[in-house]
Amino acid sequence: MKANFVSKKIVLALVSTVLTTSAMAQQQAKKASSPKLTMADVLKASQASDWRSLNPDNTLYLELEKGRVVIELAPEFAPKNVANIKMLVKEGYFDGLAIIRSHDNYVAQWGDPSEKREFKNASKKVDAEFTVKYKQTDTFTRLPDVDGYAPQVGHVNGFAAGRDPKSRTTWLTHCYGAIGVARGNDIDSGNGGSLYAVTGHAPRNLDRNITVVGRVMHGIELLSSLPRGTGALGFYEKPEERTPIKTVRLAADVPEAERSKLEVFRTDTSSFKALVEAQRNRAGDWYKFAANHIELCNVPVPVRLVK
Amino acid sequence: MKANFVSKKIVLALVSTVLTTSAMAQQQAKKASSPKLTMADVLKASQASDWRSLNPDNTLYLELEKGRVVIELAPEFAPKNVANIKMLVKEGYFDGLAIIRSHDNYVAQWGDPSEKREFKNASKKVDAEFTVKYKQTDTFTRLPDVDGYAPQVGHVNGFAAGRDPKSRTTWLTHCYGAIGVARGNDIDSGNGGSLYAVTGHAPRNLDRNITVVGRVMHGIELLSSLPRGTGALGFYEKPEERTPIKTVRLAADVPEAERSKLEVFRTDTSSFKALVEAQRNRAGDWYKFAANHIELCNVPVPVRLVK
Known part of the structure; x- marks a missing residue:
């Protein structure tokens, strides 16, 4: 009998671009009915003005x-x-x-x-x-x-x-x-x-x-x-x-x-608020229960390397 | 000029057996007037019945x-x-x-x-x-x-x-x-x-x-x-x-x-409640501000090696 390997790519996946279609009704009810964004979506849609350089x-x-x-x-x-x-x-x-x-x-x-x-x-x-x-x-x-x-x-x-x-x-x-x-x-x-x-x-x-x-x-x-x-x-x-x-x-x-060419996601923008919301109630197929909460230290403030 | 080295022994000390005598009035007011226990005090005073073996x-x-x-x-x-x-x-x-x-x-x-x-x-x-x-x-x-x-x-x-x-x-x-x-x-x-x-x-x-x-x-x-x-x-x-x-x-x-001879602190005892309280509002000279709160994942459940 072949082992049921849990693929690297899906185990504990943090981000996904697909709207959840969980079959679990009571959990689905807790999710918003409009398509939700993942953190990856928010970052992908971000503009140059959503980022700042380090001083x-x-x-x-x-x-x-x-x-x-x-x-x-x-x-x-x-x-x-x-x-x-x-x-x-x-x-x-x-x-x-x-x-x-x-x-x-x-x-x-x-x-x-x-x-x-x-x-x-x-x-x-x-x-x-x-x-x-x-x-x-x-x-x-x-x-x-x-x-x-x-x-x-x-x-x-x-x-x-x-x-x-x-x-x-x-x-x-x-x-x-x-x-x-x-x-x-x-x-x-x-x-x-x-x-x-x-x-x-x-x-x-x-x-x-x-x-x-x-x-x-x-x-x-x-x-x-x-x-x-x-x-x-x-x-x-x-x-x-x-x-x-x-x-x-x-x-x-x-x-x-x-110097390290870093940019950090600004936290005074609507994009940041969208990012926080994406983390508060995760979209994607993996999450079945929406926390409807995020603790301060779980809020990511993304940093990226630029050329 | 000699460097002001912050000694290993006191830096970020986690435990102390001495009641605070902070000079900062508004902070002192937040502390209880009775001598408070540290986690170390609670553990030192613990009885054999406060611990259990692993099954x-x-x-x-x-x-x-x-x-x-x-x-x-x-x-x-x-x-x-x-x-x-x-x-x-x-x-x-x-x-x-x-x-x-x-x-x-x-x-x-x-x-x-x-x-x-x-x-x-x-x-x-x-x-x-x-x-x-x-x-x-x-x-x-x-x-x-x-x-x-x-x-x-x-x-x-x-x-x-x-x-x-x-x-x-x-x-x-x-x-x-x-x-x-x-x-x-x-x-x-x-x-x-x-x-x-x-x-x-x-x-x-x-x-x-x-x-x-x-x-x-x-x-x-x-x-x-x-x-x-x-x-x-x-x-x-x-x-x-x-x-x-x-x-x-x-x-x-x-x-x-x-086998590893481990014992874990029981969590259904008055000693555990005392331990949680000791962590919620830290005693000792180091702490100046009492959080009056502890987040679930900051509550220690001590484990000890026994002979």
Whole structure:
């Protein structure tokens, strides 16, 4: 008897261009009667104006042996911390340091394992920027979906963010790929000399407890697939287990020909709203039950390589 | 100027036994006035009766070159699929197969890349068990927290689950480490011959769309840290990129001396409720803002090795 192989092409398919024709009546009833778009449809129909380039003045290249991790900084959410990180980068602080921690389902973290490297012009202490004030006029594409960690959630300039209308504060959330400033118990004890990237299920409990400065736009798999550290909290126990950092550079300081040509899907457009809706209730033959919901950290903000 | 190194021991500390004395008044006001427990406190105070052993008849050992992945099956949620998987295991179906897919922030999947291996007694088609009926008397430790994907969420026998009281159905959720039965577009096209483990942010949109049969109890890092596949959907493009599976065995068929001695924290106890509360509003010096919320897939269900 031949094995019933479940084909690669259809297993757990994420996208499809075909309208569902599920035979399951009660589930079909939950689906809209008009043809629905998949994320692939939305992206295919997108215009040049639906995408934006990364600003090289706010883009970092973390260079590892296996490739480049591209990080977009969000100075509008953490101006002091971003400025200090950029100063550290300009000083060459990170060059030759290492990824010192890989904690399964949590974070990868880098910094100075020797604890000896000096700061030149960068500050040793930087004010906490766990939240910042927002103006009513600031762009915020709010998700209609309920969220347990924040009164409001949505996207600002491509970043997943929370908002509290009472205090008029906003903050970047700890979704997959978020970059944060490691700190000790004092709120101003972080300075950007040690950063982490979220590589597991979103630890939203960290929101408003630590300064988030941006997110990984490309190359997250170079961090998320690192062997896990076997020490406490996922720190590597032996120096040779660490992944060396060749350099961290600001994209603006890299010759244009060597820059990663990335574009990110804008989050202040009707196309983005269509994309969110496509993910909230998936079209296609595969999905039988429509969630009619999307959790903030499951909203994709696509990034593409351009020529 | 000496660098302000953020010590390993305090950076992003997850647990602490000290009550917070944060100076930030508005945040302190959000914290309870009585000493609060950390997860470490709860675990330290736990009794033998707070833990249970795994049933060897429902435990699988997925043996890879680098170690063993221990999977607990949940026949109460997917009796037919679990029975078929156990039959496949007994037939030696998985021995010598491979992990064929590693999709960043999503799943690792294994099965037969050749599509040629035969089923002996196991069935090629198994009924979908996306949800099952529950009885009002079934144990369910409900989380008080809001959830966008299910009317109710909580834990059943250590498994994170959703519930719909209207239809009296329950299902296992796609939290980190969940094991599901890959399928094609037909709901009964899965049979357990290809399984996946969630290795990223919980894809809860899959809930009620596919049969979940259990979860990884130990060794998830052997799956989550695999190099990502560069083909579509994270499939490996070259056979040599795949990770070979030595064997998959039922624990009951493994000599007792070779079994993993694991205990899992029970989820039907007051200790578990204390643990959830400890995670909902973290104690310790590090946390400054109390979330007063926990999302289902952030609730830990601890597993320990015993002698």
